[in-house]
Amino acid sequence: MPELCTVLLAGLGLALGTFAIRASGGAAGGLLESRPRVQQLMEDGAVLVLASVMATTALTDGVAFAGYARPAGVALAGVLAWRGVPLPVVLMVAAAGTAGLRALGAA
Amino acid sequence: MIEVVESAFRDPLVRGALSMGLAVALIGIAYGALTVDGGLPVWLAPLLGVLVLAGASEMLFVGLAAGGTSPWLAMVAALLVNTRHLPYGMAVRRLLGTGFWRVVRTHVMNDESVAYGLAQRDPERARRAYTIAGLSVLVGWPVGALAGGLLGQVIDQSAWGLDAVFPAVILALLLPALRESRLRVPVLAAVVVSVAAAAWAPTGLAPVLGLVALPLLLLRRWRDA
Numbered sequence A: 001m002p003e004l005c006t007v008l009l010a011g012l013g014l015a016l017g018t019f020a021i022r023a024s025g026g027a028a029g030g031l032l033e034s035r036p037r038v039q040q041l042m043e044d045g046a047v048l049v050l051a052s053v054m055a056t057t058a059l060t061d062g063v064a065f066a067g068y069a070r071p072a073g074v075a076l077a078g079v080l081a082w083r084g085v086p087l088p089v090v091l092m093v094a095a096a097g098t099a100g101l102r103a104l105g106a107a
Numbered sequence B: 001m002i003e004v005v006e007s008a009f010r011d012p013l014v015r016g017a018l019s020m021g022l023a024v025a026l027i028g029i030a031y032g033a034l035t036v037d038g039g040l041p042v043w044l045a046p047l048l049g050v051l052v053l054a055g056a057s058e059m060l061f062v063g064l065a066a067g068g069t070s071p072w073l074a075m076v077a078a079l080l081v082n083t084r085h086l087p088y089g090m091a092v093r094r095l096l097g098t099g100f101w102r103v104v105r106t107h108v109m110n111d112e113s114v115a116y117g118l119a120q121r122d123p124e125r126a127r128r129a130y131t132i133a134g135l136s137v138l139v140g141w142p143v144g145a146l147a148g149g150l151l152g153q154v155i156d157q158s159a160w161g162l163d164a165v166f167p168a169v170i171l172a173l174l175l176p177a178l179r180e181s182r183l184r185v186p187v188l189a190a191v192v193v194s195v196a197a198a199a200w201a202p203t204g205l206a207p208v209l210g211l212v213a214l215p216l217l218l219l220r221r222w223r224d225a
Helices: A004-031 A036-059 A069-082 A087-103 B002-010 B012-037 B044-051 B055-066 B071-095 B099-107 B111-118 B123-151 B162-178 B181-197 B206-224
Strands: none
Touching (some): A004 B044, A004 B055, A004 B071, A004 B099, A036 A069, A036 B071, A036 B111, A036 B181, A069 A087, A069 B162, A087 B012, B012 B055, B012 B111, B012 B123, B071 B111, B071 B123, B071 B206, B111 B123, B162 B181, B181 B206
16 A cells, blocks of 8 residues: 555646646637537547447446446446436436346346 | 526436436445545545546546555556547537636536537537536535445445446437437447457557547548538
8 A cells, every 4th residue: 555645646646637638628629619620520529439438338347348237237228218218217227227137147 | 596496406407417416426436435445545535536527537546556556657547548538628618618617617527528518409508518417427426435435335336237327328428419320330430449449458548549430420521522
């Protein structure tokens, strides 16, 4: 266990660095304000990254395949969301579906 | 006052944002439990939750630091996870506004608020959705982390299926964008690339690699022109 003080300082560095990344994205985007096609491309880029975040967290534990229960629960939630079911219900079904499959013995 | 609160709760935009705060609170429980389990103090996870406000990177940072990695190395790894906020910032820059609120809206930039904001068509509505979702996460995440730290390992994340909540939030928010057919093939490509990359890319970089699908969008536009 490293010194708590060092952990705190590094945590503060993480906070400042993260804010800097967020702010520079906003500032760099502002420079392209007069280019609507580039703007559209950036929004599409964010959708692609979000979809990748969703897929990697649904299917992997960061490295290896996460098993069938979690992606099944997420897919079930996706179907309900597509049919217009409210978000809180969708999220509860995702958790309950995954938990249920695990209780039945699915990995 | 009560009437204001009541009418706010009747707004589906607010209700959606609040359920997002609740969802990240559930995930925050795992984060708080992980921190305490690693021998770090209970207040650390909520404090980082407020100051950093980027879930996956905090969990990586705390996990590495508790495991004996140098905190500075853990910081660099965690910052790498947050590189995806760069394209996010570019995409939502019109929602950020100016002055004090620009600082706040920049700080609450995360997967949930970006997806919620981009899902709205009207620009004023998009800014409101983004801000409320961001503030809701700013409250929900540290509160969940505190609860997790206090509960310790009483709650078994995997038995409750809580690991499915986060991807489900993002999927639900992405669906409106996928109704536009031009995005479907590039999104599929991004998903395939990033999942394949998760096995070998440094933690957190795999989702950013989904951007390699962007040329597919350009190709399509060029063909349609």
